[in-house]
Amino acid sequence: MASIYPFRAWRYNPAKVSLKDVVTQPYDKISPAMQQAYYQRSPYNLVRIILGLPELFDAEKGESVYSRAARDLKAWREEGVLTQEKEPCVFAYSQRFTVPGSTEVKERLGFIAVGKVQDYKDQVVFRHEQTLSKPKNDRLNLLKATRAHFGQIFMLYSDPAGSVDNLLFDNRGPADGEVTDEYGVLHRVWRVNEPATIRLLAAAMSDKKLIIADGHHRYETALNYSREHAPAKSGAPARPEYAKYQLPHPEYPEAAVMMTFVNMDSDGLVILPTHRVVHDLPGFDAAAFSKAASEYFDIQLLPEADAPDYVATLKAQTGNAFVAITKSDALLLTSKVDVINKALAALPDRQRKLDLTHLHSIILDKLLGLDEEKVREQTNIRYLRDAAEAVDQPRRGEADVTFLTNPVTMEQLREVAFAGDVMPQKSTDFFPKLLSGLAIYSLD
Numbered sequence: 001m002a003s004i005y006p007f008r009a010w011r012y013n014p015a016k017v018s019l020k021d022v023v024t025q026p027y028d029k030i031s032p033a034m035q036q037a038y039y040q041r042s043p044y045n046l047v048r049i050i051l052g053l054p055e056l057f058d059a060e061k062g063e064s065v066y067s068r069a070a071r072d073l074k075a076w077r078e079e080g081v082l083t084q085e086k087e088p089c090v091f092a093y094s095q096r097f098t099v100p101g102s103t104e105v106k107e108r109l110g111f112i113a114v115g116k117v118q119d120y121k122d123q124v125v126f127r128h129e130q131t132l133s134k135p136k137n138d139r140l141n142l143l144k145a146t147r148a149h150f151g152q153i154f155m156l157y158s159d160p161a162g163s164v165d166n167l168l169f170d171n172r173g174p175a176d177g178e179v180t181d182e183y184g185v186l187h188r189v190w191r192v193n194e195p196a197t198i199r200l201l202a203a204a205m206s207d208k209k210l211i212i213a214d215g216h217h218r219y220e221t222a223l224n225y226s227r228e229h230a231p232a233k234s235g236a237p238a239r240p241e242y243a244k245y246q247l248p249h250p251e252y253p254e255a256a257v258m259m260t261f262v263n264m265d266s267d268g269l270v271i272l273p274t275h276r277v278v279h280d281l282p283g284f285d286a287a288a289f290s291k292a293a294s295e296y297f298d299i300q301l302l303p304e305a306d307a308p309d310y311v312a313t314l315k316a317q318t319g320n321a322f323v324a325i326t327k328s329d330a331l332l333l334t335s336k337v338d339v340i341n342k343a344l345a346a347l348p349d350r351q352r353k354l355d356l357t358h359l360h361s362i363i364l365d366k367l368l369g370l371d372e373e374k375v376r377e378q379t380n381i382r383y384l385r386d387a388a389e390a391v392d393q394p395r396r397g398e399a400d401v402t403f404l405t406n407p408v409t410m411e412q413l414r415e416v417a418f419a420g421d422v423m424p425q426k427s428t429d430f431f432p433k434l435l436s437g438l439a440i441y442s443l444d
Contacts, residue, residue, distance in 0.1 A: 011439055049072055070145040095187055097432050199246070254443055276364070277403075279400055326394050347361075
């Protein structure tokens, strides 16, 4: 089953830099404005490695964002900005946050370690989303240039008793590092280097199956890179720093990737909705859309209101439902179960139960003409977490229609992933994200 290992992480040296100036959100969550802000924050901010800016005359100089990333990583090591742990360890990781749209404060617990990359067919690691070739090529180029992993794959495992969290967090003292990010999330990490604890942790995880919550592209990149570097002969070579403490380690460095493991049964796990904003449809007519949708949905005209009211209305529904916002109207669409089940008869029941399957297969595809390819390329669709911004865009004439959605539940995600299925694109938005730069796994 799951194989997890301690590692000699490279970490930012607090004597040289302040952690708040150098860590970042995951690379695919960094907007252009955030990228510029990170650049200005510190010459050692990790964005310069994971999402560097191209420079003039790169081609003429034989340079690229990837070659600069490798050069910066080497320099930061030599300058002592990054220092390596003396012993193999894992890191207990806490994130304390306020749930967006509420005053509720939660804490999500997990741990950072190195995990074995395994093919999906082995049924140890399960995905829930499709991947695209362009992001994987980008991450592969960075991995080849730097030979290091800077962010963690977000992995879920089941532990109803919470035994892993109890093992790692009981009797922990002050954190070894902490930082509050731009979303007000307090991130704290504790170094765990007691060999007995690490061995117990590895044993506790050995019977687990894992679901990728975030990081599908990076996981598949690491898997392909692992295959490319697999040694001709099996059998892990002797590694003194692990043998000394009788600790497990990867068969070869490329056979593993840095991961954060979170208990899917814990209260601190939050999935937010991702709203769909559809734009630039030729000849879109709100009245014609409503009439076409009435074949599959019961439609109720809602009074003009602010986004929180629409979100509250949607949350109160017991069946599959959406709120559709056009320039002129707000509509509550409630699925006609029998009609939609007939239209989606080719899909398994677990897929037919998903709100987003109804949205993508019926509304986007059948009614608006956005097939899987158009959705994948995002030519006519934007994905927004902020309901207020999603509602305002059609009202400002910047979009044709917005669909507010309820979040996928953990139970739905578990059922679909363990069955080997995938959900529509951008189905889950786990909050908060894992910071990049808390630890670095170098393959050299």
